[in-house]
Amino acid sequence: MPGEQELPSTLERSAKEAQRTWIKAHDSAVEEYGEGERAHRVAFSALKHKYEKVGDHWERKEKGRKGPSDPLAARPRQVGGRSGEGVDEQASKQHLYDLAKRLGVDGRSKMKRADLLEAVRKANRSKTRAART
Numbered sequence: 001m002p003g004e005q006e007l008p009s010t011l012e013r014s015a016k017e018a019q020r021t022w023i024k025a026h027d028s029a030v031e032e033y034g035e036g037e038r039a040h041r042v043a044f045s046a047l048k049h050k051y052e053k054v055g056d057h058w059e060r061k062e063k064g065r066k067g068p069s070d071p072l073a074a075r076p077r078q079v080g081g082r083s084g085e086g087v088d089e090q091a092s093k094q095h096l097y098d099l100a101k102r103l104g105v106d107g108r109s110k111m112k113r114a115d116l117l118e119a120v121r122k123a124n125r126s127k128t129r130a131a132r133t
Contacts, residue, residue, distance in 0.1 A: 002023070002027060003022060003023035003024070003025075003026035003027045003030075003043065004023055006026065006040075007019060007022065007023065008022075009056075009128075009131065009132055010053065010056055010057055010058060010128055010131075011047075011057075011058060013056055013057040013131065014051075014057040014058040014059070015058070015059070015060075018047060018050075018051050018058045018059075021046060021047050021050065021051070022043045022044070022046070022047045023043075024046075025042055025043040025045075025046035025047070026039050026040065026042070026043035028042075029042035029043060044086075048084075048086060049066055049067060050066055051086075052086055052087060052088040052091070053085065053086025053087060053124050054099060054102070054103070054124070055102075055103055055123065055124055055127035055128070056124075056127040056128045056130070056131035058086070061088050061091070062088065062091050062092065062095040065088070065090070065091075067090065084117075084121075085121045085124065085125070086124065087117055087120050087121050087124065089117060093113045093116065096113060096116040096117060096120060097109075097111075097116060099116075099120050100116055100119055100120055100123070103120060103123035103124070103127065104123070105119045105120070105123055
């Protein structure tokens with residue numbers, strides 16, 4: 001099935017370029033591996049090289065930075081580990097603070113970088129859940 005028909009809801013609310021990135025990677029992965037979970041993982045991995053999840057949609061990374069968002073994205077799947085859930089773990093503390101502010105995270109001024117990462121992840125999940133209802 002073409003990527004346009006399987007576009008995740010978070011991407012429907014994102015920029016056209018982000019949608020094109022996901023669709024192109026998905027369709028290529030379907031040709032290579034067949035339809036299914038693997039094609040979706042490949043598409044999200046490609047998306048995470050230029051974009052990060054902010055609330056219920058995807059935006060360009062800070063200062064146009066490219067590369068894996070989290071250590072898991074840079075490793076083979078067999079290695080396992082925790083996903084960054086689309087949050088750019090390489091982002092500066094200031095960028096994470098600004099995202100937390102946009103997402104309405106309370107107590108952000110006293111948070112360490114790791115706490116900001118988790119708070120942004122949690123806020124993203126909450127915003128995505130709310131947008132789907």
